[in-house]
Amino acid sequence: MINKLVEKIQKTNAPIVVGLDPMLNYIPQHIQDKAFRELGETLEGAAEAIWQYNKGIVDAICDLVPAVKPQIAMYEQFGIPGMMAYKNTVDYCKEKGLVVIGDIKRGDIGSTSAAYAVGHLGKVQVGSKKYAGFDEDFATVNPYLGSDGVKPFIDVCKEENKGIFVLVKTSNPSSGEFQDRMIDGRPLYEWVGEKVAQWGEEHMGDSYSYVGAVVGATYPEMGKVLRKVMPKAYILVPGYGAQGGKGADLVHFFNEDGLGAIVNSSRGIIAAYKQEKYASFGELNYADASRQAVKDMIEDISSALNNR
Numbered sequence: 001m002i003n004k005l006v007e008k009i010q011k012t013n014a015p016i017v018v019g020l021d022p023m024l025n026y027i028p029q030h031i032q033d034k035a036f037r038e039l040g041e042t043l044e045g046a047a048e049a050i051w052q053y054n055k056g057i058v059d060a061i062c063d064l065v066p067a068v069k070p071q072i073a074m075y076e077q078f079g080i081p082g083m084m085a086y087k088n089t090v091d092y093c094k095e096k097g098l099v100v101i102g103d104i105k106r107g108d109i110g111s112t113s114a115a116y117a118v119g120h121l122g123k124v125q126v127g128s129k130k131y132a133g134f135d136e137d138f139a140t141v142n143p144y145l146g147s148d149g150v151k152p153f154i155d156v157c158k159e160e161n162k163g164i165f166v167l168v169k170t171s172n173p174s175s176g177e178f179q180d181r182m183i184d185g186r187p188l189y190e191w192v193g194e195k196v197a198q199w200g201e202e203h204m205g206d207s208y209s210y211v212g213a214v215v216g217a218t219y220p221e222m223g224k225v226l227r228k229v230m231p232k233a234y235i236l237v238p239g240y241g242a243q244g245g246k247g248a249d250l251v252h253f254f255n256e257d258g259l260g261a262i263v264n265s266s267r268g269i270i271a272a273y274k275q276e277k278y279a280s281f282g283e284l285n286y287a288d289a290s291r292q293a294v295k296d297m298i299e300d301i302s303s304a305l306n307n308r
């Protein structure tokens with residue numbers, strides 16, 4: 001799957017992933033009204049609204065980008081109907097040829113991680129048959145329980161040709177509270193990055209590993225260091241747009257070959273029509289606003305990379 005991701009990035013010339021993080025208050029009124037008319041102001045109605053909203057966005061951007069990253073929390077808040085909307089979204093994006101990164105941030109003791117890995121990336125044995133669960137292409141993994149929490153994911157990836165992005169340095173303001181703590185002269189995130197590089201060397205695609213890393217766009221200096229620590233790891237970079245990251249901050253997340261990083265924007269794309277810059281599209285044309293926001297993001301990152 002890492003090979004497919006790299007190929008799609010090269011083909012689209014867009015190291016960009018659109019985050020599908022729907023919140024009801026981003027969803028245009030006409031979509032909410034229709035869903036609530038059909039299913040009532042219920043969890044089912046809300047889930048239908050987020051699914052229709054996602055579909056509009058995916059149709060509008062699927063030829064421009066290689067990948068999407070649905071954030072499972074946004075769906076989970078609507079209970080079982082929300083999880084159905086998550087699964088519909090994953091399947092629809094795959095049908096459209098997009099690589100799907102499930103932002104699930106799982107990681108537990110080994111046996112529990114194994115179940116998460118099977119549920120999201122693998123197949124579960126039921127009697128004589130095997131069934132895929134959510135079946136994303138990649139998942140995000142929290143490594144802070146240690147190797148035995150990560151290894152089951154790697155094993156499933158190897159078997160199923162999938163991949164993971166391991167949280168190394170997250171984009172949020174308080175990520176330094178623990179992740180930047182110095183241990184034997186080096187910050188904890190560097191130790192984790194080194195471990196990701198080690199796991200990666202043992203689990204390679206053609207040019208990059210299927211064990212990638214998450215490093216926030218909001219910490220460009222750390223991104224520069226971590227790029228060197230993990231030369232073969234693809235870096236998933238959240239924090240662009242709504243969290244303040246800009247193209248110019250991101251050049252050092254990429255390798256000299258122009259590859260090695262994929263930048264996420266969620267709210268900045270899916271709720272673009274709410275920004276003054278794209279307001280002229282109007283609520284009805286929310287998906288066209290998202291398409292324009294993707295084009296602007298591609299331009300911002302390409303020009304930063306061309307000028308480095």
Ligand SMILES: O=c1ccn([C@@H]2O[C@H](COP(=O)(O)O)[C@@H](O)[C@H]2O)c(=O)[nH]1
Nearest residue numbers: 071170171216238239242243265266267
């Ligand atoms: O360090 C991290 C890890 C994950 N995320 C996730 O990415 C998106 C960002 O959304 P924006 O609207 O573009 O800010 C969201 O799903 C986060 O959970 C992150 O931001 N930082």
